[in-house]
Amino acid sequence: MLIRYKKAFEKIAMGLLSFMPNEKDIKKLQQTIKQYEQEDDWQLFLWKIDDDIVGLIGVIIHNETVEIQHISVNPSHRLQGIGKNMLKSLKQIYEGKKIISNEYTAAFCEICEKEDGDFDE
Secondary structure, eight states: OEEEOOGGGHHHHHHHHTTSTTOOSHHHHHHHHHHHHHOTTEEEEEEEETTEEEEEEEEEEOSSEEEEEEEEEOGGGTTSSHHHHHHHHHHHHTTTSEEEEOTTTHHHHHHHHHHHSOOOO
């Protein structure tokens, strides 16, 4: 289930973000989390299974598009379709908007598109 980020989940979110290649530095992680907390057009979602948060997807909302900035799944939960399910849930939340990837999320999104055929870019 996709849930909105809350400050109480900051450490979990930072841990998941740290799996992104461009988010290894602690100062960069803190800056990214701060942007999600303060910028209205930056939205961060967490994927929850039972009581565990195992995935994260962060987006920037533009007029007609939603750009995926970050997508990460806990390594012990990978290859279970969590990333693909996060993308499907995101499409439901932002129905009518085009979902696009950036340079850091493009490869993952392409894999999901090939498997599912239901992703915009």
